[in-house]
Amino acid sequence: MMRFILPFVIFVVLSVFLYKGLGRDTSEVPSPLVNKAAPTFVLPKLSEPDQKFSPADMKGKVWLLNVWASWCGACKDEHPILMELSKQNIVPMVGLDYKDKREDGLATLQKAGNPYTLTIADADGKVGFDYGVYGVPETYVIDKQGVIRFKLIGAVTPENLTQTILPLVKELQAK
Amino acid sequence: MIPELGHFSLIVALFLAATLGTLPIIGAARNNAVLMGVARPLAYGQMLLMSMAFAALAYAFLNNDFSVLYVAQHSNSQLPAIYRFSAIWGGHEGSLLLWALLLSCWTAAVAMFSKHLPQEMVARVLGVMGLIAVGFLLFMLFTSSPFDRLIPAALDGRDLNPLLQDPGLVIHPPMLYMGYVGFSVAFAFAIAALLGGKLDATWARWSRPWTTVAWVFMTIGIALGSWWAYYELGWGGWWFWDPVENASFMPWLLGTALIHSLAVTEKRGAFKSWTVLLAIAAFSLSLLGTFLVRSGVLTSVHSFAADPKRGIFILTFLVLVIGASLLLFAWRAPKIGLGGKFDALSRESLLLFNNVLLSVASASVFIGTLYPLFMDALGYGKLSVGPPYFEAVFVPLMIPMVFMMGLGPIARWKKMALPDLTKRVQWAFGAAAVIAVLLPFVGGKWTPMIALGLLLGLWIIASLVVSLVPRLTGAGTLMQRIRKQSLSYYGMQLAHLGVALFIIGVTLVKGYETERDVRMNVGDVVHAGGYDFRFDGVTEEEGPNYVAGKGHVVVSKDGKRVTELFPEKRQYNVSGMPLTEAAIEPGIIRDLYVSLGEPIPEAEGAWAVRVYIKPFIDWIWLGCLFMALGGVLAISDRRYRIHKQTKEQAA
DSSP states (O other): OGGGTHHHHHHHHHHHHHHHHHTOOTTOOOOTTTTSBOOOOOEEBSSOTTSEEOGGGGTTSOEEEEEEOTTOHHHHHHHHHHHHHHHHTSSOEEEEEESOOHHHHHHHHHHHOOOOSEEEEETTOHHHHHTTOOSSOEEEEEOTTSBEEEEEESOOOHHHIIIIIHHHHHHHHHO | OHHHHHHHHHHHHHHHHHHHHHHHHHHHHHTOHHHHHTHHHHHHHHHHHHHHHHHHHHHHHHTTOTTBHHHHHHOOTTSOHHHHHHGGGSSHHHHHHHHHHHHHHHHHHHHHTOTTSOHHHHHHHHHHHHHHHHHHHHHHHHHOOTTOBOSSOOSSOOOOOGGGOSHHHHHHHHHHHHHHHHHHHHHHHHHHHHHHTOOSHHHHHHHHHHHHHHHHHHHHHHHHHHHHHHHHSSSOOSOOOOHHHHHHHHHHHHHHHHHHHHHHHHHHSOOHHHHHHHHHHHHHHHHHHHHHHHHOSSOOTTOOOOOHHHHHHHHHHHHHHHHHHHHHHHHHGGGTOOOSOOOSSSHHHHHHHHHHHHHHHHHHHHHHHHHHHHHHHTTSOOOOOOHHHHHHHHHHHHHHHHHHHHHTTTSOSSOOOHHHHHHHHHHHHHHHHHHHHHHHHHHTOOOHHHHHHHHHHHHHHHHHHHHHHHHHSSSSOHHHHHHHSOHHHHHHHHHHHHHHHHHHHHHHHHHHOEEEEEEEOTTOEEEETTEEEEEEEEEEEEOSSEEEEEEEEEEEETTEEEEEEOOEEEEETTTOOEEEEOEEEOOSSEEEEEEEEEEOTTSTTOEEEEEEEEETTHHHHHHHHHHHHHHHHHHTOHHHHHHHHHHHHHO
């Protein structure tokens, strides 16, 4: 009686999909912005609010945009990795302090150390919205022409840093 | 020391579960009474040890033992005691411990309340539950022990996610887990029956009350989760088709089908393979829900840290449990036989239809939830479907189902003539239709969807009256007639009434809600849905472990003060996480809902404020409550108690 074995067969097919799904990195949600020009903005720097920053300032350089906030727990996990990265001087990294109070953001950097080349304040989260920020932290790789090449949702880990982000940065820098 | 005792209890519990999962089943196969006899003591012992493990973790939480990693991650010394306790299930490891504890409680409950069952049935049922416990205990001990130490100890904990610091979230997970785990009983009965090769009405009668209890817990659990999302997330929504919500909704849908299918199997001996398959599937989906939530296969607002290692473990477990039971089904089901025959129009056929629709609904939620996974595995990139898909698929499935739902209780078993049935319901349907068409005019807005929703809800109520009236008229006084009906009949009707209230609630909220997102200065008044909301500014207030901006909003209608609302914007001291606490004035015909957005920087004292009027939204949860109460009535029915009495007399 074939029909009684059918539920089992369906389940086997399903398990294969579930197994494939396991290897999948859910933090890699494709962003419609990948391979598009990074949205422009002008934002005040966190430490000196009267100084402004715009992505255009980074033209000709490969750079990272790291979205963080003092209230974000996962940012604390990735912070030491970012500190390590900044010591190696491979790539400039701009911190975007997302929906945060200036004092809190500055206090965090003072306490835990500042891995960023410079930090900008996106207090109302408008720029984050333009970039399609899902949650904090997120990291963008932007190339010399100002095009977003990669978006990482969630914390930077030693694995995704060495396996994905840094090889991509080197490749883009070589271009 | 105490945490190590907890860990040790888990290890001993694992050995007990492993013994429970093997000896009694072997005993049942060889008809060895001694081997079968160990099932009950093992079940009690397992519960005792699981309780000890749970108590050990509770002790660590309540005493702020931050040398335990899990405690340090999910608690904080500033946290109020009640949340320090509920923080036990605030993360992955503790949730699993709760799962396993509840499983051992269900197992012990089956051991205790199965005195009237044949010994080999008890041995098999408890054995299957023991095997499930083995899987969970192995998982916990190897990948996610809540008792791991943190050396050196943290000075203080990282705090519980503020979203979870809420009374609703204290009871929501235990309720939901009771439901998830409860389906393991129905599953174990089904497997035991397949193993024994005897699938008859008695098997259905035994597993029916257990299934209903699990379903009641699950109904309450889901409703609490939805209610929590409504008042805590600050978006005014009550269901988001989030993967985690779906993970609980799928087994609920199948569980609902299972309850109905069991009724047919018990009363008419039909649908046996259906019932067995539904019992397997409902529990499989409970396990799958655990897999989806725990493995990080799907991203969700609820999901805890994703860990592929855990994922592979749960998947292996899933494949073993579900695969083995489906193979067993394929092997044994052909011998089950068909049971009582029935006509194309009969209560059986209506219930069959209901089974099919609920299963299809569950499958469509399943496909939508796993769609991103399928697409990605097939190389189409990451795509996901949101509420538009679910609404487009779900509503058309529910329309015929609700229609059948009205007919089911009226139709006769076995055979029913169509003219008979139409004659009985035509007035009910006509009345429901007329009211459904006219009522929206009272509301001030007529759309086909509102009328349709009302028709469905009113149809259930009208058909309920049609079913009730002949039962309550005739010989004897009304009181006598009322008492003559069985509790399970009232339970069914109450649950169906709950569905009607739910549908009406959903329809009216969707159709008539008013939402205003406005920027308000101190003293500003916003007019919404006939009410005036005056914003009197925000004051600073200190909570036990947070600082809050407390908004003052005075609500009035036609110049008369209705109420005062205090929405809050909290900032938790430890995590620094902001949280919106909406203020709600609930009412049977409408909720007034105010939540604070962000302060507006350029204007002193001004805030973005959300003002919602949600008509009849409480009917949604009231409906769920009725469904659950219906389930409670059904299991209080005399025939389950009679069983006990006859047994006592015999003894």
